[in-house]
Amino acid sequence: IERPSVSLLSFSNTHKKTASRPLERAVFEKKEENLPLLSNTKGAKIGTFFHKLLEKLLFSGSYEDKDLLEKEIKKSPFALWQDEIIALIDRVLVLDIDGFCLKDVDPACMIQEMEFLLKEEDAEWKGFADLVFFHNNHYYLIDWKMHLLENYEEETLKKVIKEFRYEEQASLYLKALSHCIDKTLFKGAYYVFVRGPRCIKLDI
Secondary structure, rough: OOOOOOEOOOOOHHHHOOOHHHHHHHHOOOHHOOOOOOOOOOOOHHHHHHHHHHHHHHHHHOOOOHHHHHHHHHHHHHHHHHHHHHHHHHHHHHHEOOEEEEHHHHHHHHHHHHHEEEEEOOOOEEEEEEEEEEEEEEEEEEEEOOOOOOOOHHHHHHHHHHHHHHHHHHHHHEEEEEEEOOOOHHEEEEEEOOOOOOEEEOOO
């Protein structure tokens, strides 16, 4: 049986095997009191939790309804940080994205966890874009990141973006999106570092 000539790859899983993560590892060596919000929670579980929390909140569009957030937080392993989580989510929703914020976007114009399959010469890439939306006659892409860093200054975020090759990831998203949207209407890929929170536009 011959091996297929085309391989099916996930950008996140493929790069996860080779990334050294020196920026994050250096942070964990410091004392806890010097770390940012939710500093004693790391790994995939906290990332998945925030992804799902943001997904449900954006789908509902009820940004001022704290009951939804409180309900989800209380049944999670992170109930101890309820006030901090709610305050953080509130800040994420008002981050500047090209002169507006997520609260300004109609939930009906959002697609969350948009699945894509991109075929190239020697590989097929599959994955999910966290959030794609249409606003002010343009398309935008948002990707949530849960890196725990010593600080969230622009230079630090640029180093993380380079280390994890996020511009390559965003380029794959755009290639996939170009098959179903008018590429000339695409205004940008914005990566939101939730713990900051900080939003940075990628050069693609």
